[in-house]
Amino acid sequence: MSKDLTTIVDFNYSLIADFFKHLNRQGPGSLQVTKQALSYIDNLSQVKNMADIGCGTGTQTLTLATNTNAHITAIDLIPEMIEVMDTRIVDAGMSDRITTIVGSMDNLPFEESLLDLMWAEGSIYGIGYERGMNEWHKYLKTGGYIAVSEATWFTNERPAEIEEFWNENYPEIDTAPVKIRQMQDAGYTPVAYFKLPEYTWIDCFFKEMPPVAKDFLTRNGNNETAKIFIEMVEHEESLYMKYKEYYGYGFYIGKKI
Numbered sequence: 573m574s575k576d577l578t579t580i581v582d583f584n585y586s587l588i589a590d591f592f593k594h595l596n597r598q599g600p601g602s603l604q605v606t607k608q609a610l611s612y613i614d615n616l617s618q619v620k621n622m623a624d625i626g627c628g629t630g631t632q633t634l635t636l637a638t639n640t641n642a643h644i645t646a647i648d649l650i651p652e653m654i655e656v657m658d659t660r661i662v663d664a665g666m667s668d669r670i671t672t673i674v675g676s677m678d679n680l681p682f683e684e685s686l687l688d689l690m691w692a693e694g695s696i697y698g699i700g701y702e703r704g705m706n707e708w709h710k711y712l713k714t715g716g717y718i719a720v721s722e723a724t725w726f727t728n729e730r731p732a733e734i735e736e737f738w739n740e741n742y743p744e745i746d747t748a749p750v751k752i753r754q755m756q757d758a759g760y761t762p763v764a765y766f767k768l769p770e771y772t773w774i775d776c777f778f779k780e781m782p783p784v785a786k787d788f789l790t791r792n793g794n795n796e797t798a799k800i801f802i803e804m805v806e807h808e809e810s811l812y813m814k815y816k817e818y819y820g821y822g823f824y825i826g827k828k829i
């Protein structure tokens with residue numbers, strides 16, 4: 573593997589999109605996990621205004637639309653993700669329930685105190701968990717909820733190889749008690765935390781990749797950058813399989829005070 577291109581931030585968005593938009597999910601998660609997170613929200617039937625931030629191609633957005641009465645504004649930075657999602661929304665007959673926006677999570681287009689629920693599965697890293705918790709707070713009504721999944725250490729000590737990987741990719745990864753404290757300090761009552769089961773990585777995320785990787789390489793004429801990209805993705809999978817007792821994703825649900 574090249575020493576120059578080792579993390580996803582080294583690749584341009586169109587290459588990232590050209591791989592990830594062909595997957596159902598762009599991160600670990602599942603229908604059951606989204607429903608479990610929803611189960612911690614009191615008076616869910618009263619939730620009217622909702623945002624799904626870093627929605628990707630929208631698998632969890634469709635689950636949210638099916639399991640709530642809310643209108644959902646779904647936002648992603650990468651236009652190709654939103655294009656795929658728009659087609660899926662039409663196919664699912666959900667056009668009146670979901671509005672999509674190409675935009676950035678550091679400049680959200682919401683009025684203050686408007687939202688009942690803010691959702692971000694595997695995406696708050698784009699702004700950083702602590703910054704997201706603090707900056708998004710103003711968009712929620714008092715008593716509104718935030719629900720995010722986020723990279724989490726499951727142990728206090730970790731092998732050096734995996735520490736180094738995360739320090740390069742997302743140094744804000746931390747243990748659940750730290751994340752819960754940050755949530756509370758940002759002005760929410762922590763309501764629930766749970767660890768995403770391993771199948772949400774292995775079966776719902778990694779398993780889809782081999783045929784997508786094959787097509788991706790063909791489409792890109794097996795060029796060097798495309799090969800390095802796939803090596804990086806495969807490297808991430810092998811690290812997960814080796815170190816999954818030390819890290820994964822946690823779901824964090826909080827209620828605005």
Ligand code: SAH
Pocket residue numbers: 596597598599600601625626627628629630631632647648649650653675676677678692693694695697698699
């Ligand atoms: N929620 C989806 C996608 C997770 S991948 C799922 O669970 O499958 C993370 C997504 O966040 C990507 O689609 C990426 O384009 C988006 N993203 C990253 N940084 C962002 C930013 N600053 N603003 C908006 N979206 C961002």
